[in-house]
Amino acid sequence: MGSAEDRRGTPANEVSGPDDAGARLGNEAEGYLLWQSRIAVAEERARVFLEPMDWLTTSQRVEIQGHYVTDSLDRARQDLERIAARCVSLRAEYEQRYRKLRLRCVAWTLTVCGGLVVATAVSLTR
Secondary structure (H helix, E strand, O other): OOOHHHHHOOOOOOOOOOOOHHHHHHHHHHHHHHHHHHHHHHHHHHHHHHOOOOOOOHHHHHHHHHHHHHHHHHHHHHHHHHHHHHHHHHHHHHHHHHHHHHHHHHHHHHHHHHHHHHHHHHHHHO
């Protein structure tokens, strides 16, 4: 069974967003609360899993519950890490698309403004 310290740590993640300390603190608090709820769910599911096994001794029950919780939290951590990696890749993809769209909009704006300048110049010379 993993120690409580091992099981209760929050998953490692990098916050890629505003460098604002308040936003970072909010993200960390949200992550901590999410992880604590995962721990509570894993512990409750372990208790439900072990309920019908009344023949187990207390030490066996504690050991199995610990393994069950550790396994559940490992899987939850892997899921969260996979989701976080996907979020990072989506962010990069959307930033690239936004950059292209912004360049296109600037190009069209400059073209239209240039056209208006030329049209104004032509109309003033007549």
